[in-house]
Amino acid sequence: MALLNILHFPDDRLRTKAKPVDKVTDKHRTLISNMLETMYDAPGIGLAATQINFHERILVIDISEEKNEPIVLINPELLEKEGDQEFDEGCLSVPGIYETLHRAEKVRVKALNQKGESFEMDAHGLLAVCIQHEMDHLEGKLFVDYLSQLKKQRIRKKLEKQQRNAM
Numbered sequence: 001m002a003l004l005n006i007l008h009f010p011d012d013r014l015r016t017k018a019k020p021v022d023k024v025t026d027k028h029r030t031l032i033s034n035m036l037e038t039m040y041d042a043p044g045i046g047l048a049a050t051q052i053n054f055h056e057r058i059l060v061i062d063i064s065e066e067k068n069e070p071i072v073l074i075n076p077e078l079l080e081k082e083g084d085q086e087f088d089e090g091c092l093s094v095p096g097i098y099e100t101l102h103r104a105e106k107v108r109v110k111a112l113n114q115k116g117e118s119f120e121m122d123a124h125g126l127l128a129v130c131i132q133h134e135m136d137h138l139e140g141k142l143f144v145d146y147l148s149q150l151k152k153q154r155i156r157k158k159l160e161k162q163q164r165n166a167m
């Protein structure tokens with residue numbers, strides 16, 4: 001297994017729209033293991049392939065306390081969404097920034113698992129937020145895109161400064 005490099009806002013590669021996975025292969029399964037390891041190490045509760053500069057539609061999520069309930073969604077599709085909730089969101093690609101956003105309270109998604117089998121799942125609360133957040137990544141969208149231009153500009157400057165200082 002290997003830790004993967006996570007792209008940080010405002011990196012343009014985070015704006016790439018991911019392509020559907022044609023067929024789930026061993027290459028994808030290895031990548032998924034590495035994505036999970038990278039997410040746990042960060043630590044985070046969700047990671048989209050886009051964030052590690054691989055532009056196919058793959059997400060990993062684990063919101064459990066024990067970090068032993070990984071969820072893998074390949075080619076996820078939102079079938080239904082319902083209600084509204086407010087949540088303080090963060091993102092491994094926007095380190096140190098947390099902002100309150102509105103998302104649907106409940107979602108139903110369809111996806112493929114690591115074996116390439118189709119399944120459906122219902123999620124609510126934090127898991128629903130996480131699925132919506134990660135699916136946005138596959139469209140090249142970040143949670144900061146929901147904020148005002150002014151706020152987004154401030155976050156961009158802050159992160160650019162951090163990145164310069166880290167060099």
Ligand code: NI
Nearest residue numbers: 090091092093
């Ligand atoms: Ni994110």
